[in-house]
Each structure stands twice: as structure tokens, then as C-alpha cells.
Amino acid sequence: MLVAVVLGFIFALLVPFFSRFTKRAISLVYPLIPLFLFLYFLGFLEKIKSEGQILFHYNWVPSLGIDLSFRLDGLSLLFALMITGIGTLVFAYTANYLKGHQYLDRFYGYLSMFMASMLGVVLSDNLMSMFIFWELTSISSYFLIGFNNDDPASRKSALTALSITGFGGLVMLSGIILLQVVGGSYSFTELLNSSEIIKNSNSYGWIIALMFVGAFTKSAQFPFHFWLPGAMKAPTPVSTYLHSATMVKAGIYLLARFTPLLGDTIWWNSTLVTVGAITMVYAAIHSVFRVDLKGILAYSTISALGILVFLIGIGTEKSLLAAGIFILAHALYKAALFLITGIIDHETGSRDVSKLAGLQKVMMPVAIAGFLAALSSAGLPFLLGFISKEVMYEATLQLGNWALILTALAVLTKILLLVAGFWAGIKPFTGNLPSEFNKAHMPSPLLWVPPLLLGFLSLGFGMFPFFIQESLIQPVFSSISGSDTTIELKLWHGFNLVLLLSVLTLVSGGLLYFFLKPSKALIEKTFKFEVISPQNIIENGSNLFGSFARFWTRFFQNGYLRNYVITILAFLTLLMAYRLFGEVNIYIDWEQISTVSYYEAIVVLMMIISIIFAISTNSRTTAIVALGVVGFANCLFFIFYSAPDLAMTQFSIDTLTVLLFMLVLVKLPKNKSFSSKGMKFRDAFLSLTFGVLIAILTLEVFEEPSSSEVSKYFADNAYLLAKGRNVVNVILVDYRGFDTMIETVVLVIAAAGVFSLMKLDLNPSKKDL
Structure with missing residues (x-):
């Protein structure tokens, strides 16, 4: 298992060496990597079906409780199959989509690193190792989103995605550490046994809040959603892989994985239902205001992620089953739609859905794939999307007093997503072909076979759900819910309210599709609300923080060494003053202090006179010599107290320091300005205060019991x-x-x-x- 997880990292490191010999071979060999991993994980289907889970353990940092432990159950197996299966199609698709690209080998390296990182996230049983893989997904996605690094918009999108997801990851790390403190382990399997202890602890609210931030930022939940549409600046294979089946679902995986551990409480369920409902409706509305195909798919993806959070938040067996089915259904049809968008852009040079039409005449297999994906998105019978929609409506109708409101929100979302899916998968292929697209032609099979295969999988699983019922969906449901309930997937549930809602969704969505035409006028109506948009608010906050950081830096890091010293001394003075006078009762036994001898008084007087010379003179040479006298006088104290070796050391250091300063002064320009009286008063006050506090602190130390064990050890040895x-x-x-x-x-x-x-x-x- 460890080799399977790190295989992507290994090949990413080998890319530079392979590319030296031949870049063409890379595009032929690299798709075999995810294919091999897909077949490897496919071999676990029967074992997971019978055993429920398989654990793999490898020691890493046992002293800190951090191990490379992997947990393969229904949920992690589903994600592993999506990561490697869709990854295989994306790797093959890339071979033609970026054919001849200067940095094709680099792109495959980034993809491999991302695939390995995602596998690490979904398979890790140790939460700390999961966090490491979690952050690696953010880093590798940063390279993928900003792959077109000569485009300023791509660079900005990559930085925005990294900032949002990286921030969420660091917040989640705090939750993981707090969870370990309460539960006593980083192992998810061991933490399951402490579920009630964690829920009843005073830290439970903080734990779930920190976890929510990590999940919501990664899965683009409101108000952190805006990074995902911006990430569409990346090449289409990136959009397909990261934003339909893998990265954005990492947060969904986290919530689903932690549901048996942290779920089934009012704070967990209410928060997820609220955030999920807002996200799914908000993004669905935005999706029908877009004209760019990638923009439509981006907001429909955010809405779908909101649906998943919404279903996990409901927390019933039906809702968790619906979430498990929808994870697979959405990955299949959304990946297909992204790949189709890439083909359209590749062949026509346009993604404007208001201009695209009639492409089925030149690329019929692509049109078939688009129809299947769009119809599955709409929830048409005999497609997998229909089954997930039916189970979702069943789940919302079982919620008592909240059933009407939540079901209405779900129906509204599905109606709007039907329109968005039809715009992306059907409209570009129907009608008459515009003359400007006459040169469009049938693409390479490497481009149209992957989306067509995904479309047929949606059809096959929808018509024959028993293929995945026991082998895949049942283990997924058991992993999320922790229940042993046997599920049943079927196409016909009889004439009931759920069927009526399905018909209402299809009819209403179909009518809206025919009467609502995509146009730039629609999106322009949203511009007036940009001021209060989460993106604008967060970006303004970021700019304000940047302005404060610049002011702070200019104020403290202003290039003057004296200001640095003053700042440090002032801070230490305030800190010591608070420590001595705010919390500690100072007691000094003056009787234990020996009387001052006349020669000690003479040395102190010498030091005072030298200090006065140093601070009052306008000559650098005089100041350095005066400070040297202070150092030499200090050597006399070492002699008085029987430390001649320290005295000689101090004498050598002071002599060398004076000489070095004198040598440097020869090369320095003449001092043209001196400190004002105000600055001298400030420095004198700060110096005296600091010195008095140090003296008090020193005298207080004498009152503390001392131990001579260390001194005796060094003296003896x-x-x-x-x-x-x-x-x-x-x-x-x-x-x-x-x-x-x-x-x-x-x-x-x-x-x-x-x-x-x-x-x-x-x-x-x-x-x-």
C-alpha cells in the first residue's frame, strides 16, 4: 500500500530524467501509472465487501505518534478508484490536449504528485500524515492551476487557491492537534473508540469549528468558494481532475470520514446543513448567469459540493446514502463535461455558450457524451444521477418540520443545475452550426473516448445499479454512517411524492432551459452586487492587512540599528516590569549583601565617569575609548572576586573590540548629525530603567535557592x-x-x-x- 501511495511522487521525481531522452514516450507511459493503480485498488472490491476494512501500518515517527498508517474501507476505496480511474482518462486526454507543449513533462510531474497526494489524504489513518498529504494537494494544485505562468491571471488564481486552501489546512492542523489531546491518539481507528469522550469534552466545539474551516476552504463552500471559479484559468485536464473528482472533494471526504466520530450532534448537523444549503442555492443561481462553459461548470461544481455538505449535515441513513451515490454520480458526469468543454475550446477556440451550436454535425461521439453527462446531471431516469436525486428527495422529505423548506431548496437547486448542465452538455451540439465554426472537426480519439466512457458508465450504473450496490455503494454507506443497514438501489419506487418531485424538477428545468437564453446581459446584472460579494470583502480585507503590514515594517524595520535596539530594549523593559511588579512580590534581604569596599566604590566611580564621557561627547573616538574603560573596569571586578581567568578573557575581548571599532571608524564618513536632546533623554531614561530592572532581577535571584550539582559535576570531571x-x-x-x-x-x-x-x-x- 505504501508503494501505491508514493508511486506518483517517485515518477514525478523521475520526469526530468525521462524527458532528457524523449518527451514523446512520457505521454505514452504515464497514463499506465494511474491505470496500474486503478487495477490494484479494483482488486480490493471483494475483500472490502466481505471484511469492511483493511489496515496497513508502517512506522514513521512513533515517538510523536505519527505513522504512515493506511485505512482502506468503502469510502476510501471509492475515492481511490475515482482518483486513479478518472486520473487514467485525464492522463491519456492530456497526451493529445497538450501535445507538443514545451512543458508537457513538467505537467505530468505535477499531475503525478497531485494524484499521490490525494491518495495519501483518502487512505491515511493517521491524522497527522493525512494533514501532510492534505497540504501537498494544495501545493501541487498551485503548480497545476498556475501552469500557464506567463499569464498574470493564472498566477493570481494559483496564489488565491493556495492562500485559501493553505489557510484552511493550517486551521485544520490546530483541530487535529486538539483532537489528539482530547482523544489521546492521531489514529482515526483508535479515535473512533473515544467518540463519546470527544463529543462530551469542552473542546468539542473548537474541534469541529477548526475542522469545518479546513473542509469548507478545500471544498469551496460559501464564503470561501470564489477561489474555484478563478482556478478555471488552468488547462482543462486540471479543471477536470482537480475540480470534479478529486481536490474539491477532499473536504467532502473529510466531513464524511469524521461523521461517525464527530457527527450526530446539533452543532455538527446544523452547521453543515446551513452552510451546504446556502452554498448549493447561491452557486446554482450563479451558474445560470454565466456564459463561459468553464464558469458554468465551476459554479455548478460548487453547488454540487454544497449538496454533499447539505446531505452529510442531515445525517440520516437516507441522506448519507444519497451523499455516497452522488459523490460517484457527480464525478462521472462533471468530469465528462469538463473534458467536453476542453474539446470544444480546442476545436473552436471559444467557450462562449451563447455562440456555440450545431457541433454534433462534426463531432457526434462528443455530442453523445455531452448528452449523457447532461442528462445524468439533470437526474433523468436510467442514469446514475436519477438514483442519487431520488434518494436525496427521500432524505429531505423525512425531516419533519424542516422537510418542506429543505426539500424546496433541494428542488430549486436541482432545477437550476439542470439548466447549467444542459447549457454545458447539450446546447453546444444542437441547432445550426455557425459559419465561424466550420473549420471544427472530429478530435483525436484520445480526446473524445474518455468523456464518452464516463457517459456510458453513468448510463450503465443507472440502468443496472446492482453492479455497484453491494460491491461499492454498500461499503461506502457503512463507512460514512457506521451502520450495518442493508441498502437497496432501484429505479422504480412507485408512484409517490418523490417521483412527483422528480417530474417537477425535469419539467421546470426543461422549461427554464428553453425560455432562459444565456447572454452576457445576465451576468452584467450581477455586477452591482460585487461590492458585497465574499471575494471582494476578503480581498479588501487582505489589502488592508497588507497595508498594515507595510506600515508595520516601515515603522520597525526602518534601517536604523539604533531603533532596532531601542525597540528590543523597550519591549524587554515592559516585559520585565510587568513580571516583577505585576505578578511577583519582590523581597530583597539587604542584610545578606556585603558592604561595599572603598576600591569597589572607586571602580564604580570610574565606570560612571566613563559612561558620562561616552554619552556626552561628540567624538566617536572618545566614546569608544570611554566604553573601553568601562569594560576594563569590569575586569577588575572579576579579579576582586577571584576569577582571573574571566578577567583575562574579558580584557582580551574589550581590547579587541576597541581596536576593531577604531579600525572601522577610519573608513566611516564623518558624523554630520548628532542626537537631539529629546532623543538623548529618551535613551537615558530607557537605559536607566532597563538597568534598574536588571539590578532588581539580579538581587531577586539571590533569594532563590541555588543548587551546585552542575558546578560540582564540571569541577569534578x-x-x-x-x-x-x-x-x-x-x-x-x-x-x-x-x-x-x-x-x-x-x-x-x-x-x-x-x-x-x-x-x-x-x-x-x-x-x-
């Missing part, structure tokens, strides 16, 4: 272990040798920087005069 009698030197050179080495490296780097500044000629023009 300095000579035995390091062969040195100077304990301080032994500590610096042996016991903390790496620390000393790194400090030395830092000093060397600083010296190199100073030397380069000394050599810098700020006014080279003077040499020419």
Missing part, C-alpha cells in the same frame, strides 16, 4: 574527561563545543560583512573627478 584544568575553557571548548563553533562562525560572518562594508564605495563618481 573537567580534567578527567576533557584533560583541562580551566573549567570555563573546558565548558566552552568541549562540553558545548558545537555552540562555541557556531558562535565563532557567526563572528566570522559578521567580520566578513564589516569588511565588505569597509570596502564599499558609496560615491564612485568622485574617483573620476
Whole structure:
């Protein structure tokens, strides 16, 4: 299993080496990778049907509870089959769609990395490893969405998608960590046994809120939905793969996976129903205001994702069954519609649905695929979309007092999605072929076979649902619901209210399709609401934050070293003042402090006089010499208290520092301005305050009980272990040798920087005069 998950990463790394020999072979070999994985996962159908789940465990970081554990059950198997199955078709489709592209090999590398990341997300049993794969999907999708990197719009769309999904992933990480703290494990299988403990904990609300942000951002739920239409700037294979069957459904997978663990509470169900309902209606309305085929499909995808969140939120067995069926149905017909859109754009150079018509005359197999996909989207009988729609209506009608409202919202959404599906899958092929598209012709089989195959799968599974009932949908339902209830998929449920609603959906949607014509005038009516759109609000907030960040940076990172030092000292002063006077009762036993001798007083007086000289003089040389005297006076204190080795070390450092400063001063320009009286007063006040607080802190330390175990250890072992009698030197050179080495490296780097500044000629023009 581990090899299956990382295989995509391996081949992504090998792409640069393969492309050196032949780029043509890459397009022939690479589709075999997802095909091999599809057949591999297909072999688990019977085993999952009989056993329910299979666990794989590989140690990774056991000390932190992080393992490469994989859980294969009905839900993860369904997603694995979609990722690899649709991936196979997309890889093959890409071979012709991007034929001759300069960076075709790079594109396949990105696709492979994304496929592996998605497999890691849906198969991981360890939540921390799942998060790592989750973030890898965001990173790899960033490369795919921004593949046309010479287009500013593509770069912006990629950055927007990465920002939204990356932000959601980091928030979700907090939820995962909190879940581990409460549940005691990162393993989803182990956490299932702690479900009631987690739900009854005080952290439950925070856990689900953090998880919701991660799921909603990835699956483009309102108000985070706007990144997905922007991501349509990517090539069609990307739109097909990421935005119909894989990436955008990662959030749906997360919610479905956590339903048995965190679901069945009012906060979980109410939030998902509310967000899902708003998203599905809002996006469905937007889909019929678009004229660009990708725009229509983008908003209809958001609406479909809203339906899935809505169904998971309802939380009944019928709704969870409807969600399981709709995940598959939507992946089949939406992937087909995206591929068809790519063919139309490839052959006509246009995606404007108000201009496209009559293409069935030149590409009949593509038209058949479009009809099947659109009819499945509409929920026509004998197609898989019909079964999912019927079960969804059954689920909403069982909700008691809320049945009328929620069923009405579901019907309205399906009517609008019928129109959007017909515009994308039927309208471009019916009517008379415009003269501007006379040059359109039948594309390569690599382009039209994949959508046609997806269309026939929608038809086959819809006509004969028993093919997937026990082998696929039953395990999916059991994984999501945690129930052992046996399901039954059938086309005919008798004459009932559900059938009436289905007929109402088809008739109303059909009439709306015939009377509502796509036009740019429709989309222009939405422009007046752009000011209050989530995208505009979030982008304005982002710009405001950017302005604040620029102000903050200019204010603190202004290029003046003295300001940096003042900021640091001021912060430390406030921190220590709060710590000493806000929370701690200061007590100093003055009786334990020895009396000050006359020679100590003389040294202190020398230091005070030197400091006064340093801060009052206008000469840099005088200031440096005065500070050197302070350092030398400090050496005398080490001698007074029987530390001659420290005194010699300090003496050497101060001497070297003074010399270095003097050498640097020779190359510096003459000081033309000095600090004002106000600045001197500020610096003096800050320095005195900081010094007094340090003195108080030092005196307070004397009152704390001390332990000499560490000192005794070094004194006893300095000579035995390091062969040195100077304990301080032994500590610096042996016991903390790496620390000393790194400090030395830092000093060397600083010296190199100073030397380069000394050599810098700020006014080279003077040499020419």
C-alpha cells in the first residue's frame, strides 16, 4: 500500500530524467501509472465487501505518534478508484490536449504528485500524515492551476487557491492537534473508540469549528468558494481532475470520514446543513448567469459540493446514502463535461455558450457524451444521477418540520443545475452550426473516448445499479454512517411524492432551459452586487492587512540599528516590569549583601565617569575609548572576586573590540548629525530603567535557592574527561563545543560583512573627478 501511495511522487521525481531522452514516450507511459493503480485498488472490491476494512501500518515517527498508517474501507476505496480511474482518462486526454507543449513533462510531474497526494489524504489513518498529504494537494494544485505562468491571471488564481486552501489546512492542523489531546491518539481507528469522550469534552466545539474551516476552504463552500471559479484559468485536464473528482472533494471526504466520530450532534448537523444549503442555492443561481462553459461548470461544481455538505449535515441513513451515490454520480458526469468543454475550446477556440451550436454535425461521439453527462446531471431516469436525486428527495422529505423548506431548496437547486448542465452538455451540439465554426472537426480519439466512457458508465450504473450496490455503494454507506443497514438501489419506487418531485424538477428545468437564453446581459446584472460579494470583502480585507503590514515594517524595520535596539530594549523593559511588579512580590534581604569596599566604590566611580564621557561627547573616538574603560573596569571586578581567568578573557575581548571599532571608524564618513536632546533623554531614561530592572532581577535571584550539582559535576570531571584544568575553557571548548563553533562562525560572518562594508564605495563618481 505504501508503494501505491508514493508511486506518483517517485515518477514525478523521475520526469526530468525521462524527458532528457524523449518527451514523446512520457505521454505514452504515464497514463499506465494511474491505470496500474486503478487495477490494484479494483482488486480490493471483494475483500472490502466481505471484511469492511483493511489496515496497513508502517512506522514513521512513533515517538510523536505519527505513522504512515493506511485505512482502506468503502469510502476510501471509492475515492481511490475515482482518483486513479478518472486520473487514467485525464492522463491519456492530456497526451493529445497538450501535445507538443514545451512543458508537457513538467505537467505530468505535477499531475503525478497531485494524484499521490490525494491518495495519501483518502487512505491515511493517521491524522497527522493525512494533514501532510492534505497540504501537498494544495501545493501541487498551485503548480497545476498556475501552469500557464506567463499569464498574470493564472498566477493570481494559483496564489488565491493556495492562500485559501493553505489557510484552511493550517486551521485544520490546530483541530487535529486538539483532537489528539482530547482523544489521546492521531489514529482515526483508535479515535473512533473515544467518540463519546470527544463529543462530551469542552473542546468539542473548537474541534469541529477548526475542522469545518479546513473542509469548507478545500471544498469551496460559501464564503470561501470564489477561489474555484478563478482556478478555471488552468488547462482543462486540471479543471477536470482537480475540480470534479478529486481536490474539491477532499473536504467532502473529510466531513464524511469524521461523521461517525464527530457527527450526530446539533452543532455538527446544523452547521453543515446551513452552510451546504446556502452554498448549493447561491452557486446554482450563479451558474445560470454565466456564459463561459468553464464558469458554468465551476459554479455548478460548487453547488454540487454544497449538496454533499447539505446531505452529510442531515445525517440520516437516507441522506448519507444519497451523499455516497452522488459523490460517484457527480464525478462521472462533471468530469465528462469538463473534458467536453476542453474539446470544444480546442476545436473552436471559444467557450462562449451563447455562440456555440450545431457541433454534433462534426463531432457526434462528443455530442453523445455531452448528452449523457447532461442528462445524468439533470437526474433523468436510467442514469446514475436519477438514483442519487431520488434518494436525496427521500432524505429531505423525512425531516419533519424542516422537510418542506429543505426539500424546496433541494428542488430549486436541482432545477437550476439542470439548466447549467444542459447549457454545458447539450446546447453546444444542437441547432445550426455557425459559419465561424466550420473549420471544427472530429478530435483525436484520445480526446473524445474518455468523456464518452464516463457517459456510458453513468448510463450503465443507472440502468443496472446492482453492479455497484453491494460491491461499492454498500461499503461506502457503512463507512460514512457506521451502520450495518442493508441498502437497496432501484429505479422504480412507485408512484409517490418523490417521483412527483422528480417530474417537477425535469419539467421546470426543461422549461427554464428553453425560455432562459444565456447572454452576457445576465451576468452584467450581477455586477452591482460585487461590492458585497465574499471575494471582494476578503480581498479588501487582505489589502488592508497588507497595508498594515507595510506600515508595520516601515515603522520597525526602518534601517536604523539604533531603533532596532531601542525597540528590543523597550519591549524587554515592559516585559520585565510587568513580571516583577505585576505578578511577583519582590523581597530583597539587604542584610545578606556585603558592604561595599572603598576600591569597589572607586571602580564604580570610574565606570560612571566613563559612561558620562561616552554619552556626552561628540567624538566617536572618545566614546569608544570611554566604553573601553568601562569594560576594563569590569575586569577588575572579576579579579576582586577571584576569577582571573574571566578577567583575562574579558580584557582580551574589550581590547579587541576597541581596536576593531577604531579600525572601522577610519573608513566611516564623518558624523554630520548628532542626537537631539529629546532623543538623548529618551535613551537615558530607557537605559536607566532597563538597568534598574536588571539590578532588581539580579538581587531577586539571590533569594532563590541555588543548587551546585552542575558546578560540582564540571569541577569534578573537567580534567578527567576533557584533560583541562580551566573549567570555563573546558565548558566552552568541549562540553558545548558545537555552540562555541557556531558562535565563532557567526563572528566570522559578521567580520566578513564589516569588511565588505569597509570596502564599499558609496560615491564612485568622485574617483573620476
